[in-house]
Amino acid sequence: MPQHTDRAYEQALDQLRTSVLEMGGLVEDQIAQAVRALVDRDPALAQAVVTRDHTVNRLDVEIDDLCIKLLALHQPAGRDLRLITTALKITTDLERIGDLAAHVAERTLELAAEPALKPYIDIPRMADLTRDMLHQSLDAFVREDSDLALKVCAADDGVDKLHEQVFRELLSYMVEDPHTISRAMRLLFVSKALERIGDHATNIAEMVIFMAKGRSIRHLDRLPREL
Amino acid sequence: MTEAPIKITVRSLGVRYGSTVALEDVSLDVPTNRVTALIGPSGCGKSTFLRCLNRMNDTIPGVRITGDVRLDGEPLYAADVDPVALRRRVGMVFQKSNPFPKSIFDNVAFGPRVHGLRDRVRLHELVERSLRQAALWDEVADRLDRPALDLSGGQQQRLCIARALAVEPEVILMDEPASALDPIATAKIEELIHELKMRYTIVIVTHNMQQAARVSDVTAYFYLGRLIECGPTERLFTNPDRPETEDYITGRFG
Numbered sequence: 011m012p013q014h015t016d017r018a019y020e021q022a023l024d025q026l027r028t029s030v031l032e033m034g035g036l037v038e039d040q041i042a043q044a045v046r047a048l049v050d051r052d053p054a055l056a057q058a059v060v061t062r063d064h065t066v067n068r069l070d071v072e073i074d075d076l077c078i079k080l081l082a083l084h085q086p087a088g089r090d091l092r093l094i095t096t097a098l099k100i101t102t103d104l105e106r107i108g109d110l111a112a113h114v115a116e117r118t119l120e121l122a123a124e125p126a127l128k129p130y131i132d133i134p135r136m137a138d139l140t141r142d143m144l145h146q147s148l149d150a151f152v153r154e155d156s157d158l159a160l161k162v163c164a165a166d167d168g169v170d171k172l173h174e175q176v177f178r179e180l181l182s183y184m185v186e187d188p189h190t191i192s193r194a195m196r197l198l199f200v201s202k203a204l205e206r207i208g209d210h211a212t213n214i215a216e217m218v219i220f221m222a223k224g225r226s227i228r229h230l231d232r233l234p235r236e237l
Numbered sequence: 238m239t240e241a242p243i244k245i246t247v248r249s250l251g252v253r254y255g256s257t258v259a260l261e262d263v264s265l266d267v268p269t270n271r272v273t274a275l276i277g278p279s280g281c282g283k284s285t286f287l288r289c290l291n292r293m294n295d296t297i298p299g300v301r302i303t304g305d306v307r308l309d310g311e312p313l314y315a316a317d318v319d320p321v322a323l324r325r326r327v328g329m330v331f332q333k334s335n336p337f338p339k340s341i342f343d344n345v346a347f348g349p350r351v352h353g354l355r356d357r358v359r360l361h362e363l364v365e366r367s368l369r370q371a372a373l374w375d376e377v378a379d380r381l382d383r384p385a386l387d388l389s390g391g392q393q394q395r396l397c398i399a400r401a402l403a404v405e406p407e408v409i410l411m412d413e414p415a416s417a418l419d420p421i422a423t424a425k426i427e428e429l430i431h432e433l434k435m436r437y438t439i440v441i442v443t444h445n446m447q448q449a450a451r452v453s454d455v456t457a458y459f460y461l462g463r464l465i466e467c468g469p470t471e472r473l474f475t476n477p478d479r480p481e482t483e484d485y486i487t488g489r490f491g
Contacts, residue, residue: 224476
């Protein structure tokens with residue numbers, strides 16, 4: 011790929027990619043820390059996640075500003091236009107993922123104040139899966155790799171199935187013993203948050219496919235086999 | 238945008254000036270009642286291509302034109318085609334506005350008079366209609382006898398468009414029609430182009446890519462005398478097929 015003749019523009023686009031990755035890395039870490047705090051019953055760590063959400067929000071605003079500046083000053087076209095519009099949209103998804111991680115941390119703070127309901131097995135698995143999805147969608151973003159992005163979209167089914175499983179398990183706890191309801195509900199919120207994170211990672215992957223290929227695969231009944 | 242019938246068909250067009258190849262093997266369809274923009278760096282052949290569409294290159298010494306150009310299916314370069322009659326059907330507006338040193342009225346009436354229109358009432362109607370279509374009437378209606386050269390640059394360019402419209406052409410070729418104008422006059426010309434395409438087929442050469450993006454339905458990218466890519470403007474500026482086009486529209490000039 012030849013460089014832009016306007017070097018400042020080239021640098022601003024590089025800066026945009028770097029900022030999106032920085033935000034993505036931070037959000038990935040937020041998911042990991044939130045779930046570790048849950049499993050380890052560590053309120054201090056959970057509180058740190060809640061506090062760090064401000065940094066995620068700040069990056070969201072900064073990236074939006076950069077995108078608007080690029081649109082206004084450079085009238086981007088072609089792949090540059092697709093990069094900038096993609097960045098605008100995926101930072102919204104990243105910001106939501108950050109909120110959801112903070113949400114998990116808040117539930118963790120509440121859950122840590124009560125005895126543990128059960129050992130956590132499926133929830134950490136969901137967290138690993140969604141974090142992988144997010145990581146790969148960001149990798150696909152940097153490498154403009156639409157095949158990898160398509161794999162991310164396909165992985166979301168696994169997360170949904172785990173959430174369904176967690177839901178049924180928690181339901182059985184609640185049916186058996188109403189005293190578990192408040193804890194089971196909080197865990198269900200956690201599971202739902204992780205399931206939503208998978209959806210946002212899928213949105214990011216879909217936008218990466220748009221960026222790389224110039225075509226939208228969003229809101230299709232089923233994923234295309236190939237691009 | 239629905240499919241439009243083809244107004245001009247160009248096949249394997251080549252143009253040489255002496256030993257210089259200006260255009261090579263260009264094939265392109267110009268759709269009716271659409272704006273087709275020709276973009277590309279200086280020397281890419283886009284103006285040469287434009288000038289082939291009304292045989293403006295014929296007069297250049299040493300020029301050799303090969304290939305086939307058809308207007309409504311009729312070959313433009315057939316021996317029996319009168320270039321003057323052709324240019325009545327295919328009008329042209331240039332980069333530098335070039336009104337005649339005459340009154341506003343006489344500028345617009347010039348073409349129709351050459352073509353034999355003498356009736357004063359009909360001539361007046363035609364001048365008014367042309368000036369209205371060129372979005373200039375309201376600004377000059379009360380001073381049609383004033384010298385055209387007293388008008389502003391933007392008004393002069395619209396006067397030239399009115400002059401081109403007065404002979405009732407089918408196609409209007411525009412070679413950088415707004416490059417010497419300020420943004421307001423440019424916006425008026427662009428708005429005018431939108432209006433004119435209801436009645437005419439327009440081909441425009443522009444260095445301003447945003448202008449091509451704004452006014453055209455179809456964009457053709459030329460480089461080094463060849464047509465690299467031609468397609469719907471919206472697609473060409475968001476997701477072009479060819480890497481050379483992508484580099485050009487995104488500002489990667491090697």
